[in-house]
Amino acid sequence: MSLDYEIYNLGDVKLQRGAMLRDCKLAYKTFGTLSPSKDNVIVYPTWYSGQHYDNEWLIGEGRALDPNKYFIIIPNMFGNGLSSSPSNTPEPYNGPRFPQVTAYDNVRAQHRLVTEKFGIEHIRLVTGWSMGALQTFHWGALYPGMMDLIAPFCGSAKCSRHNFVFLEGVKAALTADAAWNEGWYTEKPQRGLRAAARVYAGWGFSQAFYRQKLDLETLGYSSLEDFLVAFWEGFFLPKDPNNLLTMLWTWQNGDISDNELYNGDFKKALGAIKAKAYVMPGQTDLYFPPEDSEFEVANMPNGKFVPVPSVWGHFAGGPGTNPKDVEFIDAKLKELLAS
Template sequence: MKDYEIYSLGDVILQSDQKLPQAFLAYKTYGTLNSAKSNVIVYPTWFAGQHTDNEWLIGPGKALDPDKYFIIVPNMFGNGLSSSPSNTPAPFDRANFPLITIYDNVRLQHQLVTKKFGISKIALVVGWSLGALQTFQWGTSYPEMVERIAPFGGTAKTRPHAQVVFEGLIAALQADSNWKEGFYDYQPVVGLAAMGRAYAPWGFSQAYYLEQLYESEGYLTLNAYLKDYWDQVFLSFDANDLVAMLRTGITGDISANTEDYKNFEQALNKITAHALVMPGSTDLFFPPEDNAYEVKHMPNAIYQLIESKWGHCFGIGQNELDSLVIDNYLKQFLQLG
């Protein structure tokens, strides 16, 4: 049984001017929309994440409390639930699937929020990693609609170093002889495992490995952690879907549109919503200094560093201490007038 809904978008013209026929967004809602339609939180997913992966931050007594808020979790395009290479009919399937940008994701999420639910104000947009990039995009694209944004573990633009890492993940996957330019007969599992190994040193920090913090996850040795976790982590995904999401991340830039023409500072300055920007202190994908620069160009932004040894993955709900810190900051933020 599916635990999510589908919103049909029809034929969509993407930012690239390519057409994606019969596009659709998979989404899940939590809580009840109040009569004023003023209790809305939008919480986009991240690379290789689906709506269930966001649920660690949702629950009674938490900042994202479904007893108070109507929480919409739209699945990112390419994640296997929304339109993706694996579920799109030919000739746009598999390696023929077009590039979908962060701008495309948010523009079509906006269509879901406004046309499906009739919502005109959003109390908060929040997201981690590529979900954070979508959060920044919401803030700059719809400043009159979004009251607060809280991106954590992600930036408003994918910097060159992160682009190189993402390209490395793709290269590891595509080195599998079964890849066949994306038209494989069965999943390239060797490449998928290699992608996991390539991600492993970037997902967590040097301190995480040095102090063997993976033992708290039940792995007794480093070798067991790599074999039993990282070699398996992407096996449940379609390979083309992963590449599609990484391409979205590589091109991520909130100013890459016809309004801003890559004027990054201008796009940041348009984010007039109250903003709580929370980088992880040891994040190797999206280092804190990038967020510090962004906050300087946002008129109503607070920079809040999250001290953690869990690297980029401080924001996925695995480490209870980090989860409590994020949740507490969000609670305080939502109480601001």
């Protein structure tokens, strides 16, 4: 089977929290052609549990992310099963022994890919949904002079305390399954995965989404239970639990100021983002409410608050679930790229 992505070997990488990730691999896929002057670059990181395939809904001819115009790089996050992850790392750092990886580690690795592999010094736009937005904010804060534009949508620059608590529920559901076996499972802990899916289901879409029965009317499920099983349990069951927990830890510890540049000063980190930014929260997102984005924009020199008018909650931002929201986000990205 031929892979539709490539691997960049980073060698031995010392991670932010002290561990060494040996023979570290960053999986990525590119679209379009790098211009001779290398000035048409878009970096588009992946989200929680997503792989590059799950980002492709926003790329296409006539879209803002048009491969005829831009060279688009989708780097896969550590822990997502393609880049170095619990599921593909050899002993002794396999499974639950896989080290703790931060968004800072991810973006530093991506920076190496962009500069070392492609010789790119300047990026036109960094954009991403959810944890992709977290990485987008990190790009803006860690390499402020490197890109013109950023567009984080349905995500935040720092995991809020409320968001942290929600993720504790997901983690508890996943690890309560006896088959979980402290991460040394021999068979898939499917009860834990199904339970985690149901915890997620109450958060991924908004109250209005469920009130309007969009799971039935628009997505075509036969009942609420059918939606919970077919959509949500179906979403989680193929995924590796240790991978999910690695990325969950990355998410909970996301903070653009948690590094030697900003030493925990969140406002300072936001203030350092030079790029022109469209910060696009989903209006009804329960993970990343618009208030958090308003605070971020208020502390960013070139930030604009652009809420996505949608009742689709967090899923207003992906992965291409509601066509109207896709059109809104695409139009705003076009507007930003034209500026």
